[in-house]
Amino acid sequence: xxxxxxxxxxxxxxAKVGLPPSAVTDxxxxxxxxxxxxxxxxxxxxxxxxxxxxxxxxxDQADTTFGELVALVxxxxxxxxx
Numbered sequence: 001x002x003x004x005x006x007x008x009x010x011x012x013x014x015a016k017v018g019l020p021p022s023a024v025t026d027x028x029x030x031x032x033x034x035x036x037x038x039x040x041x042x043x044x045x046x047x048x049x050x051x052x053x054x055x056x057x058x059x060d061q062a063d064t065t066f067g068e069l070v071a072l073v074x075x076x077x078x079x080x081x082x
Contacts, residue, residue: 028067
């Protein structure tokens, strides 16, 4: 089963959502709001993750930490695989 990682999240944020490479972090407690992603960028992130991994994410995720977001994606992957 594939596992979604913090590195993959940051790669998507930079490549698809426009996060400046200087804002990339490995802090699992950071949030999308902390890196100043607006609602359109958060929507782009959600759509990219849903399309790429075939899972569904609920809500806006503005205050979801990066660690929680990675866990949510992995939970979705686990349910999808089962």
